[in-house]
Amino acid sequence: MKQSKKILILSFLTAIIFSSCKKDFLNKGIPQDALTTATFYQTAAELKMATAFLYSKPWFDYNYPFSYDIGELQSGNIVGYIYSGSTSNDFTNFDIPSNSSDTKYGWSSLFNVIANSNVTMLNIEQVAPASLGAAKTSAIGEARFMRGIAYFQLVQIFGPVPLIADNNTLAFNPNLRANVIPDVYRFIINDLRYAAANLPLTNDPGRVTQWSAKGLLAKVYLTRAGISGTRAQADLDSAKFFATDVAENSGLNLMANYADVFLTKNNNNPECLFGLQWTVDPSAQYGNNDERQTFIEGDGTIAGDGGSWGGLRISADLAKLYSASDLRRKATFMQNGDTYPELISTAHPTGYTMTDTTSLYIKKYVTGGPLANNGANITAQHNNIPTYLLRLSDVYLVLAEATLGNSASTTDPTALLYFNKVHVRAGLPAVTSLDFQTIFTERRLELAGEIQFWFDIKRWHDYNPAAANAFVMAQHRNMASYATGDANYNDVLPVVTGITDNYSDTYTNTQGSKNNWTMQYPAADVTGDPLLTLPPVPYYK
């Protein structure tokens, strides 16, 4: 080969070697199938997408089973069934292991809401153009509402918790100490006051409004009132102020029929001030669905959607509390002989009739399968009824309780007016005077199955621990049975099998010694963050 030819080839190949790369070669690391936080949040529609996420997936692990563990099992409204495993019994018996995975999931889920709310509000503040105006502040208000309500759950369940306002900072400076309870409440109130000032009066169905924030503020103030051991009048007044504002100025009213509130066709009816939002869209990722029905229904053929875990059961303690004329009873649980014409499934073409004489099934949030819900794509663990965390009737009863305050009884006309709206709708005669027990029982019956009752007992315990303890000790925390013709519900004696052992008719709990009025932090964070179990510190200097 000629030398010149070689040199020619050589030069040519040299050119290839040193010029092969295009300029964008290494920018291939920027995803081409995803948006990035640096460029999102540009339009009002994009801000709505950003906040829509906060109503769904981050709450998933809280939604079930943890919220039922706390709100229903620990409060004695609901008990486990023999095949639903021993975790239910742990909460019924206040015997929760430090490494409970339910606790871990509940804790991390609420903090997921906080983390996502934080990053969303910060991104919106930094990236969204100021020209979006109210859309921008309203979106931040939604995120702050979410953070506020997540902290409200946390402080009621765990007591002192670390306050996190910026997860970017946390990521590079982890290991926080818990903050004292009064500061947690102050943090929550700051968030909700911002939300109340910036959220619109009305919003898309399911999204929070100013009234959601004010209703929740009322409840937060009512709860904060007692944390020092005696109820602070200033907080009771604030609770009454915000509850009255919602009751009188929101223009919202209770639905005529209690049972209708929990039908999927009435999802996000005006009575519902805040609910976690779920979807049955087949393309939705797991975690944006409501999985409760599959776990709580007493009979897998009710939904007929291919999955059932044996369900939970109504406790004798709750069942015995309903008067025969209370319309809420059938909407809350099923007993032998009840028929629900709307619960149509292949197995029950004319509606479901309950025939089990050995236990009581949960009805609230058991909405059936596709045939009962206009063909919706309801499958095992996939339902779309919102998890209502704040209803108008709740706010009405907060109004009554705040008005009663430290008095033994009240005949305040506003309090009576709104209390009776709830009471009379249930098919019961109006009352003329309110005392603590009346309101406490009314809240339990109105909100049974809505993961609220434990917080009511806890709120009571804050300023009257002896009474709350005695109340829990006396509860019939076991299954109830009902056969046609029975005069009342019967306690079910323990069904001991190889699988479960914790049923006990004469319940004696040990919550005094185990300090279960606030739960232990999950073991993973106790070992992971040695500072967490040190005495809590103030957040506000």
Place this chain on the structure above:
Amino acid sequence: MKKKLPEQKLKKLFSILCLLLIVHLNALAQTHRITGRVTADDNSPLIGVTVRIKGGTVGVPTDVKGTYYINAKVGDVLVFSYVSYQTKEVTVGDNPTINVTLSNSSSNLNEVVVIGYGTSKRGNLATSVGSISSKDIAIAQPTTFDQALQGRVAGVMVQTSSGQPGGAISVLVRGLGTFGNASPLYVIDGVIVPPGNQSSTGGVFLGNNPITDNPLSTINPSDIASIDVLKDAAAIAIYGSQGSAGVVIITTKRGKVGPPKINFDGYYGVQKVTKQIPMLDLQQYAEFLDTKAAIQGGVILPGFANPEYLGAGTNWENELFKSSGTYSANLSVSGGDARTTYLISGNYFNQDGIIIGSNFKRESFKVSLDNKTNDWLRLGTNLTISGINENVNSSQYDVIDAAYNLTPDIATKNPDGSISFPVGFQGSYNPNPIAAAALNTNQIERLQIFGNIYADILFTKDLTLHNELTEWFDYGNVNQFFPSLTINTSQTQSSAYVNSANNKSYTFRNQLTYNHTLPNDFNVNVMAAHEATAGVYTYLSGGRTNFVANDPQGLSLGSTTSATNSGGTSNNANESYLGRASLNYQGKYLLQASVRDDGNSNFAAGHRWVTTYGLAGAWDAGKENFLKNDIADQIKFRASYGLTNNANIPQYQYGAAIALQTVGLGEGAQPENIANPLLQWETSKEVNLGLDLGFLKDRIQFTVDAFLRKTNNLLQTDPLPLYSGDTGTGYLGAPTVNVGSIQNKGLEFSLNTRNISGTHFTWSTTITATLLNTKILSLVSNDAFITGIIDNGAVTATRSAVGGDIGEFYGYIAEGVYKNGADLANSAKPAGVAVAPNGTWVGDVKYKDLNHDGVIDQNDQTYLGSPTPKVQYGINNTFTYGNFDMTVFFNGNYGNKILNYELVKHGDPNGGANYFSSVLNYARLGLVNPNGSATDPNNVYVINANTSVPAIRTSGDPNTAISSNDIESGSYLRLKNLQIGYKLPVAWLNKWKVSSLRVYVSSTNLFTITKYTGLDPEVGDPLISSKGGGAEVTGIDYGHYPNPRFFTFGFNVGL
């Protein structure tokens, strides 16, 4: 491209090389034609021996008669080289005929070692490189080639992650030096498979767990000619950032000059589980439950009143494990003439698992072609196409654990033939693993193509330009179907999911090599190259539920309202400039320097480019005149130092992507992680000191390497507390950060001896051993640690802290049980729990009060051992006697611990499901005064006081914490391979025109000596699953798919 100084440097270097090229274009001097015959010791002709003039690159092969012709000048030195024969040099004199006899060599000094972008003789290495040959691979009979590395290369630790045929394997070169992916870089005939690269089917969720399959399971081990492992930083440096955890270079077989050779290898094997864990049989189970009911005040289950009348019930392990067959057939044709060589091979491999619902099939086809087009051009290609088909039902559903969860009173089938389930069980998943394996479809299929084409231009005999394009295609399909079935009263929904993905990458490589020998045998070898890699991964998946019927199962037969789909694409790119210079003076003094500049798209602009370098030197004192003698052949001291860099993180961690999804309120946007724009390369600095000794004409060869590696700026997902919101559903991903440093140090030995080298009897031994020590030097702070959480986040099992190893087990020290009231009163107890039968009670596990504060709490936890072996070793002995040969290969681990998590679950009398028989040793409580109170602790004592198993309690179970009771020694010694072969005498074979025939019997995992009570002490890396996975949770036995025992019969035929 904005940068870069190194590029300019390389350009300069390149110009110099161009000048050199011109200088050395000189004409050939007057030459003669030399001829001769090359034979082996037994006077048989050697075909394909390369004959070349020393210092030149052009060689000629010998033909079928062993004859060669070459043009040479008087005074030239002819070099005769042939694989596994000693190279011979003869100086050309006046005689035009030169006949040569080559002796078979077991010396590895002349062995060609692939060092990346070039080759070297082992004798000329200054860096640390370990190798195995096709012979070693053949003995190991591996399903996937990586299994063959186990115990055979010092410094390489291999543990199977699953005994599932074709399952994932963890290969660690010189220990774990990162929290990220620590698997090595694989280079298969120039195709770069980056560390941690998932196969096209990997990561897809099937059932409970994502698929973690072996991306290289498509490679047919019998196509491999050699595997070379680059170990020290100086050796790795040439691969730059991608090779920071070591480089495994696989060279496949190519044709040799000679008449067509047809080889057929086949074997058939039977495999079986080696061990079962004794479980309670029906009678024992009933007795146990009756006892429990008596203690707990429960009722006796129907049918359990008289256990003595019950039979053994169902033994779920017997139902699960089966013996199964393996068949392998491999046909190859190779040969070639002086201009073109070729090799074509085809392989079929079929292995059924020892657990129902698992099998692995592979079909592969390979062709390689090398052509010497003319005196300045070489062209060639290498193409491998292979397909695998795997049934992964068993590994996706934790079947072993599922079997342990089923009790002996459940029949495998109902009398009418239908599937049986635990009484009262409701749910939408199938708890019966036998039925699940039979009914569900969990199939993965992959088609993979590895290929390269190259063109070498020989400008002069010294200067070569190698241009190469490699392509890698990986097409995968996942197909799963769960039929609708009736579980007690509930009807489950049928569902199907399919995923189709393809993974493509290409590399374009230009490499200029200048190799010149100056007078006095002073060799200079300089290489400069540019390499650009780009890859794209795309996938499309869909699912449906509610099928018309369970069969047929086509996706479109599911209900349309349930239809889901998703898809996406991702890209990666890497561009590098690299160079290496090696100086070799008479094989006595060796010096090598390499440098590589990498840009990686995983980092933000400004942090993208990094330089990797390595320096190595060696001195062979054995070649010095003052030491030259007949005993020592080689006394080589090696030293190297290098800096390597690692970018093994998910892409775009320097920013944050938004995931769009359907949520309750319509379309929702989720920020995926916290961005870290400051993210930079993880860097490792490594020093290696080595000594190679060869004695008695290399009858004894000994190599020892000592290394110290320090890795800084560890890339890891920020280990944040749960309250940062970085776990669970809807989490906000923690940022990837550069935090901490790790030190790895170790010693590697390998000893080859030819103990007996007689005419009829030979015996040789190879021993390799790796000693490793890993220490975390720093984390966020000195008292920081990373917790390893397992079992759905419920259990903290390990802690990685400054000063310790990665993933050390962490928990309490158990000291038996509380023996009586006095023991209970005098020992530390958990705080806040009453002394009572349902609180802390006699018969509970007594944990050691390490801090002597009188209370058992989290502060009494301590380190319970490391899952990393202190030593991993292999001992191979090969014997030949006449036509017989025998190989005995032992391997083992020493000094590691295993968390036997199945024991935690099934060895606790207060736990659920079925129990290991060891549970029967539970603490039996007796009353001091039989008429006294059973709730007075002073009246209660443990009858079998020395037991470590707690008592049956009236309620609750405080004995579930991870403790020393659950940590077992993972040391083992295993007869990994035993093979006995017989070569049929040639005289017999000639009749059938067969040139060679060898038959053999072989056994793998024949026996294992270990104290470990689980199924298999080789636990390794757990598969990533809902139970947890990653560097911080290794060595945990969750019902690990055990390695089976194999017996095979096989033969090799040559035509």
